Amino acid sequence: MRGAVIHAPGDVRFEELDNPKISRPTDAIIRTVATCVCGSDLWPYRGLEPVGDPHPMGHEYVGIVEETGSEVTHVKPGQFVVGSFATSDNTCANCLGGWQSSCLHREFMSTCQAEYVRIPNAHGTLVATDGHPDGELVPSLLAVSDVMGTGWYAALAAEVKPGSTAVLVGDGAVGLCGVIAARELGAERIIAMSRHESRQKLAREFGATDIVSERGEEGIARVKDLTGGIGADSVLECVGTAEAMRQALHSARPGGNVGFVGVPHEVQVDGVELFFSHVGLRGGPAPVRRYLPDLIDRVLSGRINPGKVFDLTLPLDQVAEGYKAMDERRAIKALLKP
Amino acid sequence: MRGAVIHAPGDVRFEELDNPKISRPTDAIIRTVATCVCGSDLWPYRGLEPVGDPHPMGHEYVGIVEETGSEVTHVKPGQFVVGSFATSDNTCANCLGGWQSSCLHREFMSTCQAEYVRIPNAHGTLVATDGHPDGELVPSLLAVSDVMGTGWYAALAAEVKPGSTAVLVGDGAVGLCGVIAARELGAERIIAMSRHESRQKLAREFGATDIVSERGEEGIARVKDLTGGIGADSVLECVGTAEAMRQALHSARPGGNVGFVGVPHEVQVDGVELFFSHVGLRGGPAPVRRYLPDLIDRVLSGRINPGKVFDLTLPLDQVAEGYKAMDERRAIKALLKP
Known part of the structure; x- marks a missing residue:
């Protein structure tokens, strides 16, 4: 063969x-x-x-x-x-x-x-x-x-619930499937972070209600703007870089959850930062x-x-x-x- | 005054x-x-x-x-x-x-x-x-x-549920109150890690069913022995050192949860390690x-x-x-x- x-x-x-x-x-x-x-x-x-x-x-x-x-x-x-x-x-x-x-x-x-x-x-x-x-x-x-199974797990690890707000970090196939998962699990508002027009389009088709094209501090600020100043209930981190993890942790509200499914590459989570964020974090292979x-x-x-x-x-x-x-x-x- | x-x-x-x-x-x-x-x-x-x-x-x-x-x-x-x-x-x-x-x-x-x-x-x-x-x-x-409010939060962050197994890392006042919390929230088995006799005694009085006096790799191995080889459902990290966090993360089963309430001192959580552990992590001031x-x-x-x-x-x-x-x-x- x-x-x-x-x-x-x-x-x-x-x-x-x-x-x-x-x-x-x-x-x-x-x-x-x-x-x-x-x-x-x-x-x-x-x-x-x-x-x-x-x-x-x-x-x-x-x-x-x-x-x-x-x-x-x-x-x-x-x-x-x-x-x-x-x-x-x-x-x-x-x-x-x-x-x-x-x-x-x-x-x-x-x-x-x-x-x-x-x-x-x-x-x-x-x-x-x-x-x-x-x-x-x-x-x-x-x-x-x-990818769909992984997006599903990301949404469950991020504890997406009916009526909640979910943020997608990463507009690859997993992130896009995460949009589907968040919608199926009842998220009312789904914010997809994406800079690519074709992916933005698919994210909307899958159920994204908002697109944020900014990254880094600007991206975090935009998510905060969209979420009453405090951040989202659930964030799905579907990349695996230190930058994406930072984006995810800072986009979640106190008491919110980050599900991370991108295999981490040189990601270290600072204990003090995680502590004072009050954010729950769970990842892994789905x-x-x-x-x-x-x-x-x-x-x-x-x-x-x-x-x-x-x-x-x-x-x-x-x-x-x-x-x-x-x-x-x-x-x-x-x-x-x- | x-x-x-x-x-x-x-x-x-x-x-x-x-x-x-x-x-x-x-x-x-x-x-x-x-x-x-x-x-x-x-x-x-x-x-x-x-x-x-x-x-x-x-x-x-x-x-x-x-x-x-x-x-x-x-x-x-x-x-x-x-x-x-x-x-x-x-x-x-x-x-x-x-x-x-x-x-x-x-x-x-x-x-x-x-x-x-x-x-x-x-x-x-x-x-x-x-x-x-x-x-x-x-x-x-x-x-x-x-301390009691903090032990309570640690148990909730570690998602202690009726019938579950909980491990306490740290035998200070918060850890001991964590034993009370785990018992009140229905944990069936409560494993307190403690090397001090007076604290072991109080832990038992508060509801601990098992005491593990070993630390580090030996402590992790003892917890695994007591939990069918896979680790505990919930671990309450009540110290704040890198060693305690490591002990906690390695004592939890895949799908388990660590609640950490010791203010972290020089704690970094490795992304790959957390990823493959499948452990959920939430901390913060209670x-x-x-x-x-x-x-x-x-x-x-x-x-x-x-x-x-x-x-x-x-x-x-x-x-x-x-x-x-x-x-x-x-x-x-x-x-x-x-």
């Missing part, structure tokens, strides 16, 4: 690879129906994280089950499945608590930009849809496997598995359409162009089809 | 001072019935915070109203009152949200180890009891003005005003007795000995009576 391999910053190639094989009874092999490039894939692509030896890439996927290990009984070959970027046995104490992305047997997916993928912990990770979905729903189901049945239902019923974050669709063999387009901000998110 | 003044580390004197006066219509003057020395007073006393010019000390108080400004109508001269170490107008947006210690007109009390005290924002800060309480209840009512009516009721009904944290009672003119005894850990907390 063929799949994407990163060799160095800026150098992603589509190459011949060994077919994945069942190596444990809890594994499954899926034939990829759609995969994509994640904002976090750009960190090594941009040389902001070490690449190390050449290795496969990708952690978002929907597909058709090809083969299952002996302990995988709830999904069968031929079924369409959605999973999470973090695999989980769904039976350990952390999974039972709803924190499947801290599963004691967690493995992060990293080989999904390929024609076939081995899913570890398939028994606790994959959720099959009822029949095969229409092709037009595939992008949204793919979004659920990461426990997408917890939300999968609900989010799949919302997609299949047409209630949400997070697949709109894919503004570029390419054949999988053009995966390098997908990285390039996202790196150059020509695309919000690139969907890849084998 | 006379009151405590700190001149330098280790040098607290009881001196003649000007009588406080009403300076704003929202002020009240109280005659102190009891005050005390706080763990946070020890930071400058130990030279760990700059002292600067000589200045009065103390932020915990119960007293009898002597005089009120024209806008203070809900309490009257002669009434026994309890307040908070942070004053609040109780009408601004933050107060209405329940975050009175982030009141837009907040002033921190700092002159309470004295015979008379001016209370700014008295209209939104003081709560009168029904009649004058019995003398034996005074220590517990005094505790409510800070919004004691929010809890006053409830906590006063619990004291007057005999349900809680946080006054037991005062294991030393001195005449106010021996305030210097109160600091010394606490500094040398001969006393958990010193109560002072004019």
Whole structure:
């Protein structure tokens, strides 16, 4: 089979690879129906994280089950499945608590930009849809496997409640899905921080009521202006930089909450600052598995359409162009089809 | 009148001072019935915070109203009152949200180890009891003005819920009051981290079910042992050092919560570590005003007795000995009576 391999910053190639094989009874092999490039894939692509030896890439996927290990009984070959970027046995104490992305047997997916993928912990990770979905729903189901699930978690971690005000820091795919999540969870006012016209437009379409294009101190001041001078109830930090975290913490009101889902890069939170802010802070890799049945239902019923974050669709063999387009901000998110 | 003044580390004197006066219509003057020395007073006393010019000390108080400004109508001269170490107008947006210690007109009390005290924002800060309480209840009512209110907030910030497991980091007066709070909020298992026998005893009396005397990695390992290997639902960090914060974050389970109420001293929280912990973190000066009516009721009904944290009672003119005894850990907390 063929799949994407990163060799160095800026150098992603589509190459011949060994077919994945069942190596444990809890594994499954899926034939990829759609995969994509994640904002976090750009960190090594941009040389902001070490690449190390050449290795496969990708952690978002929907597909058709090809083969299952002996302990995988709830999904069968031929079924369409959605999973999470973090695999989980769904039976350990952390999974039972709803924190499947801290599963004691967690493995992060990293080989999904390929024609076939081995899913570890398939028994606790994959959720099959009822029949095969229409092709037009595939992008949204793919979004659920990461960006929509992550936006959902950001909104829950930020404790978005009916009638509340939510701020989105970051207008990438996760931030935009966070707008959907905030709307679905009942936020009355949704302030999206974005400087890019196409993203502002999509944010509004997803439910944003206000756009703030300023950043830094000016951005914080604008949010305060819009929130009675005290800040927002909930802030979703969907970037992962120190600047974004600062923006988020200072945009929340005393007693408000920040949910942070951008993997932090050189972020330190000052204890005194957090203390006197009275802001609650929770982050982490989203426990997408917890939300999968609900989010799949919302997609299949047409209630949400997070697949709109894919503004570029390419054949999988053009995966390098997908990285390039996202790196150059020509695309919000690139969907890849084998 | 006379009151405590700190001149330098280790040098607290009881001196003649000007009588406080009403300076704003929202002020009240109280005659102190009891005050005390706080763990946070020890930071400058130990030279760990700059002292600067000589200045009065103390932020915990119960007293009898002597005089009120024209806008203070809900309490009257002669009434026994309890307040908070942070004053609040109780009408601004933050107060209405329940975050009175982030009141837009907040002033921190700092002159309470004295015979008379001016209370700014008295209209939104003081709560009168029904009649004058019995003398034996005074220590517990005094505790409510800070340490019990702070322990209560720590437990709420750590989201202690019925049936949950709570860990107390810090066996000072706040940590011990945190045990009371965790018990009142329904924690089934309460693990107090303490190396001091007298404090362990009081922790057990207040409701602790387990004592962990180890610290650092060993302490974390002991907590994990006691919590099915994954950590506690709620951790109350009642110290304020980097070591205590580390202990707290590593003692909480994924999805658990840390409430931190020790004023942080050189604490930095690493973004990546917090991210992958899945732990929620909220701290700050406790919004004691929010809890006053409830906590006063619990004291007057005999349900809680946080006054037991005062294991030393001195005449106010021996305030210097109160600091010394606490500094040398001969006393958990010193109560002072004019």
